[in-house]
Amino acid sequence: MNKVSIIGAGQVGAATALFIARRQIADILLVDIVPGLARGKALDLSQAAPVEGYGTRIAGTDNISEIEGSTIVVVTAGVTRRPGMSRLDLLEKNASIVKGIAQDIAKYVPSAIIIMVTNPLDLLTYLVWKISGFSRQRVLGQAGILDTARFRYFVAQELGVSCQDVSAMVLGGHGDTMVPLPRYTCVSGVPITELLSAEIIAELTERTRRGGAEIVGLLKTGSASFAPGAAAAQMVEAILWDKKRILPCSAYVQGEYGIEDLYMGVPVKLGAQGVEEVLKLKLTPEELKTLRASAEVYRQGIEQLTPYL
Numbered sequence: 001m002n003k004v005s006i007i008g009a010g011q012v013g014a015a016t017a018l019f020i021a022r023r024q025i026a027d028i029l030l031v032d033i034v035p036g037l038a039r040g041k042a043l044d045l046s047q048a049a050p051v052e053g054y055g056t057r058i059a060g061t062d063n064i065s066e067i068e069g070s071t072i073v074v075v076t077a078g079v080t081r082r083p084g085m086s087r088l089d090l091l092e093k094n095a096s097i098v099k100g101i102a103q104d105i106a107k108y109v110p111s112a113i114i115i116m117v118t119n120p121l122d123l124l125t126y127l128v129w130k131i132s133g134f135s136r137q138r139v140l141g142q143a144g145i146l147d148t149a150r151f152r153y154f155v156a157q158e159l160g161v162s163c164q165d166v167s168a169m170v171l172g173g174h175g176d177t178m179v180p181l182p183r184y185t186c187v188s189g190v191p192i193t194e195l196l197s198a199e200i201i202a203e204l205t206e207r208t209r210r211g212g213a214e215i216v217g218l219l220k221t222g223s224a225s226f227a228p229g230a231a232a233a234q235m236v237e238a239i240l241w242d243k244k245r246i247l248p249c250s251a252y253v254q255g256e257y258g259i260e261d262l263y264m265g266v267p268v269k270l271g272a273q274g275v276e277e278v279l280k281l282k283l284t285p286e287e288l289k290t291l292r293a294s295a296e297v298y299r300q301g302i303e304q305l306t307p308y309l
């Protein structure tokens with residue numbers, strides 16, 4: 001059985017563990033800096049197994065060296081937003097947390113694939129890629145599956161159809177500048193541009209952009225965890241089963257879409273090697289302009305990473 005380690009056993013870490021456990025695709029190790037927390041969550045999740053019927057082995061530890069032997073490490077450690085904060089406001093606190101974790105991953109599991117979840121996602125994925133020294137194939141971030149899931153849900157609600165029949169595409173940074181693509185968003189193959197007015201589509205894309213903030217505003221403390229956890233589990237499955245799925249993920253771009261040296265949301269082929277390909281969609285000049293504007297925000301953000309590099 002493959003081993004997947006999840007660093008950070010908070011809300012997102014526990015949700016990720018649950019969704020992986022239900023898939024029965026790997027042994028799971030939860031790791032948290034707070035003594036007892038990861039073990040407690042692991043025990044709780046293990047005690048759900050007799051009811052849910054999964055046979056997954058789930059352990060917890062506060063000793064990060066136990067990640068040794070993992071095929072994949074998912075990083076969810078860090079602080080969350082409070083109402084009114086943007087993901088970029090988390091940079092300072094989470095960059096130092098994630099830097100130490102990246103060093104430990106490189107030390108204990110130099111051949112692992114790293115899936116980043118901690119925000120600000122695209123910038124911290126870049127930081128982890130730099131600090132770990134891993135290839136761009138083996139470091140990626142979870143954002144696009146979550147953003148498209150939100151978009152899919154809103155479209156399904158609007159049309160009164162099953163969200164299973166809605167497929168969507170969202171590019172760009174995981175933040176206010178993300179770029180939902182209505183032309184590539186379909187209900188059983190029919191683009192939503194043929195099903196919904198431009199005005200409604202604009203409302204749904206805007207709600208998708210603010211999807212995380214909407215939940216932060218409702219929760220008051222903490223942020224979304226179930227949908228991010230489900231999205232991370234889907235990435236783990238695509239890699240472990242070498243599924244070659246085409247999914248939007250935060251990946252290193254090296255000239256694709258005319259953008260260089262950044263992590264941002266793009267469609268990738270996800271398989272056993274990690275990011276096996278970055279796909280290039282045909283974008284309109286307007287879509288390309290919006291995507292490059294999103295990239296510009298993250299280019300400026302990278303400068304703020306300098307103290308940690």
Ligand code: APR
Nearest residue numbers: 008009010011012013032033076077078079080117118119
């Ligand atoms: N090593 C291991 N765990 C750590 C470390 C560290 N160096 N630093 C912090 N943690 C743990 C905390 O102890 C806490 O249990 O990370 C966990 C974070 O859990 P929550 O506070 O519940 O936050 P969560 O909702 O899970 O979000 C975590 O994911 O989606 C993003 O924006 C979100 O950046 C945030 C991250």
